[in-house]
Amino acid sequence: MSDLWMPGAEILDIGDHAPTDGGPAKAVAHVTWDKNATKAKPADLVPYGTLKTYFGSNASGRAVAPHVLWDPFTGRVAQFVPANSRSKSLADRAGGTRTNRAGSVVIQVEALFFPWCRVNGKTYESLVDTPRKGWDELHAWVASWGVASSWPMGKPNGFVGKRDERIWRMRSGWYAHAQVPENDHTDPGSWPDFPAASKPGSQTKQYEPFPGTAWFSMGRKSPIVARMHDRLVAVDCNRYQSSANKDVIGSGDVASYEAWQRHLGYTGSAAKWPPGPASWSKLQVPKS
Structure with missing residues (x-):
């Protein structure tokens, strides 16, 4: 059985657990986008601890909490609900697809990022420009829940929305927030590549898989x-x-x-x- 709580994550269980509806396993990629910055006017990244407290302790934050908050600059991860529970980061209108529940899991990942954020004096235009620390481990945990390493509606490339409810209902994989039905956000803009799998006969050094x-x-x-x-x-x-x-x-x-x-x-x-x-x-x- 896969881990309900990501190994190595800081657990801040907000206690608001509810089942998902079943169906293709999904993950949803978000960025926190807590400031509006520009190339001409970059802004300092909001501290990880501030967002962790917001989702874990603040009533307004708990009402929209994802499964995990991921800091791509340090690799830190905080988790607020177990993998098999729905979280609440997606808009979910009555009568339509139950966005937060539409799969065997719908694991929602908030990357601590906004365009033109500044960290230690350096400015980052897109998420893929960051060090992406901890991404391999985060991806491995999400994949262990049966989420396909693919983007059924295409990998995020810019802050644009492209939504197809039929694909959303039928296919496992990663979805941008911008691709989820009933939602109007355009994030995350970009996302790291999936880690390359080792191929039989390749010259890549082989490491012992985690035995459990x-x-x-x-x-x-x-x-x-x-x-x-x-x-x-x-x-x-x-x-x-x-x-x-x-x-x-x-x-x-x-x-x-x-x-x-x-x-x-x-x-x-x-x-x-x-x-x-x-x-x-x-x-x-x-x-x-």
């Missing part, structure tokens, strides 16, 4: 554990007392992996054992 949270049980013996051990040492997160029995999960693995998660910026429960898919992907444990 339950796999990381104390005492498990596997060559994957030994390769994880070596990678944790290589990234300067060595908290091992020795290298004896390094193919068996023990307390040294727990301490070393938690050091790795802290190195990535995770805090609190997100930095605790066991590993999650986001931090595992970044560790790049090689296949044999």
